[in-house]
Amino acid sequence: MRIASKTIYERVVSSLSTSYSEMCKAQEVVSSSKRINKLSDDPVGLVTVLDMRSSLSNIDQLSRNISMGNSWLTASESALGQVNDILTSVKSLTVQMSSASTGSTERANAAGVVEEDLNQIISLANSQSGGRYIFSGTDTDNAPFKLNSDETQVDYNGNDTAFSVKIGATSNIAVGKVGSEIFGKDWDSSNIFKTLIDLKTSLKNNDVTGIQEAMGNLDQHMSKIQDEISDIGGKSNRMTVKENIIADLKLNYTSRKSDLEDADVSQAIIDLNSKQLVYNAALTSASKVMQKTLVDYL
Amino acid sequence: MSGIGLVLNVAKDALMTQQYAIDVTSHNIANVDTEGYSRQTPVISAKQSAPYGGFTFGQGVELKDIFRNTDAFLEKRLQSGQSDLSSVSEQTTYMSVLESMFDESSDQSLSTQLNDFWSAWNDLANNPSGSAERNSLVEKSTLLAESFNNLNSDLNKTSDELNNSIKAGVDSINQILTQIADINKQIVANGSTGSANDLRDQRNQLVTDLSKYIDVNTYESNDGNLVVSTGKGYPLVNRGDTYSINFDGGKLKWEGSGSSEVDITGTITGGKMGGWLEMKDNVIPECMANLDELAKSITWEVNKIHSQGVGLEGLSSVTGTDAVSDNDKALGSVDSGLTFNDKITDGSFKLWLYDENGSTVGSTDIAVDADAMTMNDLAGEIDGLSINGEDALNSMIKDGKLYIGTDSSHSGYSFAFSDDTSNVLAALGVNTFFQSSGSRDFAVNDSIINNKNNIASARISNNVGPAVAASGNTSTGIITTDGPYTGDADAAYEIKILDSTQFQWRKDGGDWTTGVIGSSVSMSDGVSVNFNGSFDADDSFSVDVTKSSGTYGEFALGDNSNTLAITDLQNQGVSIKQWSYSGEGGAISDDAANATIDEYLHMFVSSIGIKSQSVQREEQYKQTIQDQFTTTRDNISGVSLDEEMANLIKFQQAYTAAAKLITTSQDMLDALINTVK
Numbered sequence: 001m002r003i004a005s006k007t008i009y010e011r012v013v014s015s016l017s018t019s020y021s022e023m024c025k026a027q028e029v030v031s032s033s034k035r036i037n038k039l040s041d042d043p044v045g046l047v048t049v050l051d052m053r054s055s056l057s058n059i060d061q062l063s064r065n066i067s068m069g070n071s072w073l074t075a076s077e078s079a080l081g082q083v084n085d086i087l088t089s090v091k092s093l094t095v096q097m098s099s100a101s102t103g104s105t106e107r108a109n110a111a112g113v114v115e116e117d118l119n120q121i122i123s124l125a126n127s128q129s130g131g132r133y134i135f136s137g138t139d140t141d142n143a144p145f146k147l148n149s150d151e152t153q154v155d156y157n158g159n160d161t162a163f164s165v166k167i168g169a170t171s172n173i174a175v176g177k178v179g180s181e182i183f184g185k186d187w188d189s190s191n192i193f194k195t196l197i198d199l200k201t202s203l204k205n206n207d208v209t210g211i212q213e214a215m216g217n218l219d220q221h222m223s224k225i226q227d228e229i230s231d232i233g234g235k236s237n238r239m240t241v242k243e244n245i246i247a248d249l250k251l252n253y254t255s256r257k258s259d260l261e262d263a264d265v266s267q268a269i270i271d272l273n274s275k276q277l278v279y280n281a282a283l284t285s286a287s288k289v290m291q292k293t294l295v296d297y298l
Numbered sequence: 299m300s301g302i303g304l305v306l307n308v309a310k311d312a313l314m315t316q317q318y319a320i321d322v323t324s325h326n327i328a329n330v331d332t333e334g335y336s337r338q339t340p341v342i343s344a345k346q347s348a349p350y351g352g353f354t355f356g357q358g359v360e361l362k363d364i365f366r367n368t369d370a371f372l373e374k375r376l377q378s379g380q381s382d383l384s385s386v387s388e389q390t391t392y393m394s395v396l397e398s399m400f401d402e403s404s405d406q407s408l409s410t411q412l413n414d415f416w417s418a419w420n421d422l423a424n425n426p427s428g429s430a431e432r433n434s435l436v437e438k439s440t441l442l443a444e445s446f447n448n449l450n451s452d453l454n455k456t457s458d459e460l461n462n463s464i465k466a467g468v469d470s471i472n473q474i475l476t477q478i479a480d481i482n483k484q485i486v487a488n489g490s491t492g493s494a495n496d497l498r499d500q501r502n503q504l505v506t507d508l509s510k511y512i513d514v515n516t517y518e519s520n521d522g523n524l525v526v527s528t529g530k531g532y533p534l535v536n537r538g539d540t541y542s543i544n545f546d547g548g549k550l551k552w553e554g555s556g557s558s559e560v561d562i563t564g565t566i567t568g569g570k571m572g573g574w575l576e577m578k579d580n581v582i583p584e585c586m587a588n589l590d591e592l593a594k595s596i597t598w599e600v601n602k603i604h605s606q607g608v609g610l611e612g613l614s615s616v617t618g619t620d621a622v623s624d625n626d627k628a629l630g631s632v633d634s635g636l637t638f639n640d641k642i643t644d645g646s647f648k649l650w651l652y653d654e655n656g657s658t659v660g661s662t663d664i665a666v667d668a669d670a671m672t673m674n675d676l677a678g679e680i681d682g683l684s685i686n687g688e689d690a691l692n693s694m695i696k697d698g699k700l701y702i703g704t705d706s707s708h709s710g711y712s713f714a715f716s717d718d719t720s721n722v723l724a725a726l727g728v729n730t731f732f733q734s735s736g737s738r739d740f741a742v743n744d745s746i747i748n749n750k751n752n753i754a755s756a757r758i759s760n761n762v763g764p765a766v767a768a769s770g771n772t773s774t775g776i777i778t779t780d781g782p783y784t785g786d787a788d789a790a791y792e793i794k795i796l797d798s799t800q801f802q803w804r805k806d807g808g809d810w811t812t813g814v815i816g817s818s819v820s821m822s823d824g825v826s827v828n829f830n831g832s833f834d835a836d837d838s839f840s841v842d843v844t845k846s847s848g849t850y851g852e853f854a855l856g857d858n859s860n861t862l863a864i865t866d867l868q869n870q871g872v873s874i875k876q877w878s879y880s881g882e883g884g885a886i887s888d889d890a891a892n893a894t895i896d897e898y899l900h901m902f903v904s905s906i907g908i909k910s911q912s913v914q915r916e917e918q919y920k921q922t923i924q925d926q927f928t929t930t931r932d933n934i935s936g937v938s939l940d941e942e943m944a945n946l947i948k949f950q951q952a953y954t955a956a957a958k959l960i961t962t963s964q965d966m967l968d969a970l971i972n973t974v975k
Contacts, residue, residue: 004337004936005330007929014925039397040914043907050402050409050900057413058868061420068424130425132856138756140856141427159759159854166423166862169869176856294943 005293012286019279026272035263045260052257059250062167066239066246068130069165072175073239075129077232080182083124083192084225086117090196091218097203097211104206111203118196122147122154125183135179137161144179145193154193156180167242173235182228192221302970305963308358312956315342318361319949326937327946334503336935337367338495366495368502372931374516377506379927381513381529381568383920388573389581390917392456393910396585399452400903408449409899411442416868423862426755427610427855436742436750443732443740446593450737453586460578461548467511467571468545474508475540478526483538485522494522512543513568528552530565550575580879581909587877587885588902590736595874596895597740598638599867601730605715605723607754607860608853612652612712614704619727619743620735621698622673629676629722630668635698637735638725642668645720646778650758650851651685654710658851660686663778665830666720676700676722700726714853716758729754756857775831780818783825783843791821791841795833803827867895874898 028037036042036049096102097110125135125145132140136158144158156179163176184191195217202210319340329335341364345357402409418438422431481501488494501524508514513529526535532552534541543562544551550566551559563579566572623635630642644667651659662685664676673695680693680702690708694701704711715729727733727743731753734740746752777793794802794810802810803821813819815833820826825843871892879885893901 002933002938002941004932005939006936007932010925010928010932034403037403038394038910039400039402039903039907040393040910041907043904043911046402046907047900047904050903051897054409054413054416054896054900057410057417061417065420065424132425132427136856137854138426138857138859139854141854159852161759161854161857161859163856164858164862166420166865170866172862294940298943298947 008289012282012290015282016279016286019275019282023272023275023279026268026275029263029268030265030272033263033265033268034261036261042260049257049261052253052260055253056250056257058169059246059253063243063246065165066167066243069167069173069175070236070239072129072134072163072165073232073236075127076134076175076177077229077236079124079127079134080225080229080232083121084222084229086121086124087192087218087222087225090114090117090199091215091222094199094211094215094218098208098215100208107203107206107211111200114196114200114203118193118200119147121183121192121196125179132163132176133158134163134175135177135182137176137178138163140176145183147193152197153187154183154191154197156183156185167239173238175235177228182224189217190220195221302963302966304355304357305959305966308356309956309959309963311345311358311360312959313953315340315359315361316949316953316956320946320953322364323942323945323949327939327942330937330939330942334499334506335937336495336499336502337937339365339367341365364495366498367935368498369931369934370518372927372934373502376924376927376931377509377516378513378568379920379924380506380509381572383917383924384510384570385513385568385573385576386913386917386920388570389576389913390910392460392573392577393581393906393913395456396453396581396906397910399449400906402903406445408445409896409903411438411445412896412899414438415442416865419861419865422753422755423858423865426858426861429750432750432753435753436747439731439742440747442596443593443734443742446589446737446740449589450586450740453582453589457578457582460574460582461545464550464571464574464578465545467574468543468550471508471511471571472540472542474504474511475526475535475542478504478508478524478535479538479540482523482535485524486537488522498522509569511569512566512571528562528565529568530562532560532562532565548578583885584877584879585906586737587879587887588905590738591875591877592895592899592902593734593737593740594637595872595898597730597732597734598641598724599870599872599895600732600864601724601727602641602721603860603863603867604731604754605729606718606863607729607757608714608716609749609754609756610751610855612650612656612714613702613729613752614712616702616728616745617696618700619730619733620725622695623698625673625695625698627672628669629666629671629673629725634673636725638721641721642666642725643720644668644776645718645722646776647718647720647723648716648758649680649683649685649691650714650716651688651690652712652714652851654708656712659688659690659711661716661780661851663780663828665776665778665828666722667776667831668720671722673698673700700728702728714758755861756853756855757859758851758853772834772837775829775833777839778828778830779841780826780828783823789823789843791825791843793827793839793841795835795837797835798833801829801833869894872898 029035036046039046093110093113097107122145126143127134133142133144134140136142136144138161139158140163142157144156145154146157147154158179160178160180162174162178164172164174167173183193187194189195195214198210199214201207202214319342322338322340326337341362342359343362345360347354347356349355401407404410415438418431418435422428422435425431478501481497481504485494485497485501488497505514505516505524505526508526514534515527515529515531517525519525523537524535525533527533532541532554534543541555542553544553544559548563549561550563550571552562553559563575566575620636620638622629624633627633627635629636630639632639636642646663646665648661648663650661653659662683664679666676677693677695677700680691683689683691685691688708690704690711691713692701692703692705702713704713715723718724723729729752730743731746732740733743779791783789789806791803791805792807795815796802796812799815800812801815801819802812804810805822811821813821815829817830818826818828823843825841827841871894874893874895875887877885877887
């Protein structure tokens with residue numbers, strides 16, 4: 001078969017450019033250690049990579065939400081734990097004060113202690129996390145509890161919706177608390193502040209019946225606070241579980257993303273070497289065949 | 299005749315013929331690298347023999363023809379292959395431009411911006427009253443919107459570049475057509491006198507050049523005239539006549555005889571022109587349409603939720619972002635000119651009024667009939683509102699946009715919206731987060747940028763859900779319900795229409811109570827129902843109410859319920875139109891079934907990758923085929939130096955031998971003459 005002289009040149013040019021561009025591509029894979037460098041490298045795999053990327057970004061966000069929620073829960077747990085301790089000590093004080101052998105002076109002194117405890121519980125009920133009141137419902141910018149001027153009543157200024165954070169695609173968890181549900185909604189025996197204020201008054205007035213009444217109420221309040229603490233414990237637990245799930249998901253998504261997106265570096269280097277070899281061979285053969293024609297021998 | 303004269307004659311012819319052959323060979327050698335040159339071969343044959351002395355003697359040699367080695371089929375195949383190849387390689391070039399616009403490997407990619415956008419909403423949900431979170435949200439959202447704006451302008455720029463390329467391409471085409479016509483004239487004129495090999499090669503090369511721009515058909519008639527037409531048959535050259543093409547208003551026009559112009563845009567599929575037109579008329583518009591849909595979807599979905607909420611403070615004035623084109627056309631109709639007119643449905647929204655101390659004055663329900671209420675009606679109704687005895691609001695239409703503000707006699711008053719079941723607020727751009735009618739003008743609402751407190755993170759506690767019609771409902775009337783609900787547990791109301799004047803209601807499946815249909819009928823626990831329009835017997839509605847939280851009409855700074863609803867969007871399927879453009883089909887849209895905004899973006903970006911990959915592969919394939927055909931053509935028409943050198947030696951030796959004939963015949967003559975002497 002006759003082959004035209006320019007055919008050989010054209011073949012040389014086209015095979016050199018093909019092997020050169022393949023070598024460049026292989027080099028790009030090695031240097032970026034990514035298999036997908038352009039949209040067209042693997043558009044189908046890219047969809048999954050992008051999905052994984054947004055899932056990962058979402059997961060990072062969720063774990064930020066969870067850690068923010070955890071700080072609220074920790075703050076609530078510690079505040080309520082202290083409230084419980086205070087109530088316990090008030091309880092034992094009350095038991096002591098209800099005894100017939102206690103004198104009116106001791107009771108009057110105890111009234112001062114109870115007042116101190118009351119203030120402390122108000123201040124605990126106004127606990128903050130990151131500058132937000134945690135027992136205020138969603139009205140987090142306002143202190144929920146305030147002792148009125150004649151110190152006879154504590155009003156709730158928050159609202160009835162607990163503050164929630166997002167911990168999953170569709171799940172929110174209430175990390176804040178509606179203060180009135182813990183400390184008492186109505187001004188009656190279910191209200192911790194009323195119990196303490198009444199107790200203080202009874203102690204001042206040396207009113208044993210009032211003191212005994214307070215004892216019964218205190219038990220109720222303590223069990224209420226303990227319920228709330230265990231509720232928070234349950235939520236903390238749920239958050240931990242969620243955190244673990246998220247950590248697993250993160251690992252899973254990262255590895256799926258990496259499978260699709262990242263190059264197997266050793267394979268990529270082998271590819272690069274083989275492409276280099278092909279390019280060298282093309283160069284060598286080109287330099288050989290282009291030298292000679294019949295003219296050289298005439 | 300015979301004798302020595304014959305020998306001399308034969309020798310002379312042989313010398314000349316071999317010299318011609320060497321001429322042809324040298325022409326071949328000289329043109330070894332000439333583009334489009336076809337190898338020429340001397341056709342040498344023995345002369346007609348003549349009888350002499352009872353024998354027939356050959357009369358020597360002559361050059362019959364100079365043959366041009368071509369294969370017409372291959373040439374045509376090469377030219378159409380060239381058209382296909384040029385078309386896809388232009389598409390490959392421009393697709394790689396598109397690919398780099400939508401590059402996903404950088405931190406500025408669209409999908410990263412979208413992720414950041416969702417994260418910013420999450421951060422706001424964690425701290426709804428935080429100004430840092432609000433600023434960051436506005437900043438991230440602006441970046442997202444700007445990415446869309448930039449992509450829009452990049453796509454437009456690419457479109458402009460394509461237009462320039464097409465203009466330049468049309469000039470080149472017309473120039474080539476004139477050149478072909480010139481050569482046509484020469485070849486036809488040459489017809490009887492010569493074979494015009496080199497002119498044909500030139501013309502062939504011009505047709506190949508033309509094929510790079512546009513797909514063509516050619517036909518050569520017996521007299522050497524080449525008729526060139528477009529792939530779909532519009533004549534371009536016939537003899538010395540050309541029919542030029544021009545580019546006008548984005549369309550390719552073929553100028554026929556006289557002044558007739560035909561739009562041939564859709565018929566061009568090959569050549570660079572085909573590739574450019576495919577990019578300009580299909581790929582880029584499709585990309586743009588899908589980008590616009592995405593921008594509109596993000597705008598709509600976010601706005602729909604945002605417009606239900608309230609910021610850190612009530613509004614003292616608000617101006618919608620989308621304008622109607624006609625104040626007297628129903629808002630829900632296309633004639634209204636609203637971008638999202640099709641989203642408006644029958645329903646209602648609540649308008650709340652607060653006094654200078656921020657205390658709730660009251661609220662009112664504004665019923666919206668999508669097919670009847672006009673902009674004038676809506677502005678008029680709000681303007682004339684008296685909420686709990688106070689006419690504090692002004693409303694008017696400013697440049698087609700709805701304006702609502704507190705009047706001067708009620709300074710310090712503010713207002714807010716909630717429970718919009720009609721989508722009218724989101725459609726008008728009132729109390730919205732984004733504003734856009736596509737990717738070009740996608741932006742964060744100015745009222746948010748000017749006052750970040752207007753980001754509606756909270757919802758007003760109202761507690762009475764919208765009335766939901768039971769399936770099979772045939773009523774054309776609208777039911778709205780009003781609160782506040784004062785009961786102590788969540789409840790559900792059922793409402794049943796008895797006839798055009800009477801209805802029955804019950805709470806939580808209790809006993810039915812009968813009532814008279816009217817504008818505001820109270821049921822129980824503070825819940826009332828309003829009827830608007832005409833109702834059919836046996837139609838029924840339900841209303842869900844939740845236990846009161848907080849005070850009626852109040853909103854808390856730490857409330858993140860509206861923000862949480864927006865963060866839920868990230869994982870919610872939405873219906874987004876997907877456009878596809880093709881030469882034959884025009885623009886077709888399909889509703890993408892239930893993909894999230896993220897997924898839609900990923901599919902969209904990947905579709906650009908797929909298109910790019912497919913044209914790259916097509917280019918490789920076409921290039922391989924074209925290379926094969928080129929090789930085959932060169933095997934026939936290309937010059938082989940080795941062969942020419944061999945021929946040169948062959949002809950040279952024949953020439954030497956012919957010269958020898960002359961010496962021989964001279965010797966013979968000498969011998970004869972000496973004998974005579």
